[in-house]
Amino acid sequence: DVLLEEFGGGLVQPGGSLRLSCAASGFIFRDYAMTWVRQAPGKGLEWVSALSGSGGNTYYSDSVKGRFSISRDNSKNTLYLQMDKLRAADTATYFCAKDLFATSSSWIVNSWGRGTLVTVSS
Amino acid sequence: SYVMTQPPSVSVAPGETATIACGGEDIGSKSVHWYQQKPGQAPLLVIYYDSDRPSGIPERFSGANSGNTATLTISRVEAGDEADYHCQVWDRDGEQGVFGGGTKLTVL
Numbered sequence: 215d216v217l218l219e220e221f222g223g224g225l226v227q228p229g230g231s232l233r234l235s236c237a238a239s240g241f242i243f244r245d246y247a248m249t250w251v252r253q254a255p256g257k258g259l260e261w262v263s264a265l266s267g268s269g270g271n272t273y274y275s276d277s278v279k280g281r282f283s284i285s286r287d288n289s290k291n292t293l294y295l296q297m298d299k300l301r302a303a304d305t306a307t308y309f310c311a312k313d314l315f316a317t318s319s320s321w322i323v324n325s326w327g328r329g330t331l332v333t334v335s336s
Numbered sequence: 337s338y339v340m341t342q343p344p345s346v347s348v349a350p351g352e353t354a355t356i357a358c359g360g361e362d363i364g365s366k367s368v369h370w371y372q373q374k375p376g377q378a379p380l381l382v383i384y385y386d387s388d389r390p391s392g393i394p395e396r397f398s399g400a401n402s403g404n405t406a407t408l409t410i411s412r413v414e415a416g417d418e419a420d421y422h423c424q425v426w427d428r429d430g431e432q433g434v435f436g437g438g439t440k441l442t443v444l
Contacts, residue, residue, distance in 0.1 A: 251379075258436070258438035259371070259379065259422050259424075259435040261424070261433035264433065273431050273432055275337070275432050275433075276432070309378060309379075314384060320384075321426040322385075323381065324390060327378065329378065
């Protein structure tokens with residue numbers, strides 16, 4: 215079975231940095247594009263960032279472009295999200311998610327982790 | 337970036353049909369995907385490419401997309417369908433994914 219587990223959330227001050235990790239198992243990690251989605255408390259889903267299976271193509275939402283960096287280590291079956299210059303508005307539960315189809319990036323996510331909470335506050 | 341609008345809430349009686357709209361400029365030219373999210377849970381894909389159902393999703397769930405509106409239809413609504421529903425597209429121009437604001441479905 216597909217398993218995605220996020221790590222690295224916590225409390226950070228405005229302007230600070232945090233690195234999230236997502237450990238994947240149960241599928242051939244390198245074959246799938248991966249996505250980060252966040253959800254502020256009581257709010258809807260917000261797409262954050264995605265990258266292709268090889269990691270060669272990366273995409274960001276306007277709200278995080280220039281501050282966040284997505285990457286992956288296919289040898290470790292792990293997805294990362296480096297978050298810099300954090301703001302209060304970045305406070306949310308961050309989910310990592312797996313693409314629906316192997317080898318082609320559809321940007322449709324069909325498997326999700328349970329999420330990790332990031333709180334940006336002084 | 338591309339913007340999609342959903343009604344905040346929809347209410348329906350058990351056994352009736354629920355229709356949830358997702359509006360956006362020329363959304364009919366894009367592929368729309370729908371996710372169901374119950375409280376405290378991760379989202380679940382229920383419709384992709386406008387009208388396809390992943391395995392395990394009941395036939396009661398269907399989708400359509402034309403013009404400026406995409407719709408998710410749930411027939412013979414059950415109490416277990418009560419959840420938030422989110423539409424999503426890939427914005428090719430902006431090279432980013434986009435979610436609608438979400439709709440809370442209440443089963444009366």
